[in-house]
Amino acid sequence: AQSVTQLGSHVSVSEGALVLLRCNYSSSVPPYLFWYVQYPNQGLQLLLKYTSAATLVKGINGFEAEFKKSETSFHLTKPSAHMSDAAEYFCAVSDRTGANSKLTFGKGITLSVRP
């Protein structure tokens, strides 16, 4: 079965600093991976997805993620944090062995941005 691990529950950065949110996956087959963002009292919004095309994936709001098979990682980055980036971020993997779109989510990471 696939799984994702998001280490730590909270990351705090200064405005303008690099954002790095870590995600490691476990999968017996090449995975499909997703990053979602959730703002307070809202649903999840798709930031970006990896579906076995380019390993460097660019998403919305200036975020990108790089799929590294050797490290089983799919870390999310943004060069310069903005106050509006404060939110909960979820990494997720879909059920490729079962060939369906059911998602397994990580526990999520809360990003805080300091002025």
Place this chain on the structure above:
Amino acid sequence: DAMVIQNPRYQVTQFGKPVTLSCSQTLNHNVMYWYQQKSSQAPKLLFHYYDKDFNNEADTPDNFQSRRPNTSFCFLDIRSPGLGDAAMYLCATSRGWQANQPQHFGDGTRLSIL
């Protein structure tokens, strides 16, 4: 804009009083999902529909039911809400059932139980 709409955004009900949450979509997607999300946790899948085919997760309580009368609408019925059912309920859709299909979420309904 095509979207997933959940009503109401906030719902308060009494312990044991049935409640229905609704979801509509203008994306014309085949698959619709219901998730339960408790505070500071990841969403937990309750069930999904592929067209009219209903699929229940093994650990979804019998207290939770769902209906999908047509492509656009899906309902979550909680027959006898308990205090432990207080949560955010998220509806999502995907174009198909393939693993590379991203899910599109509504803004959720926050359910409180008195």
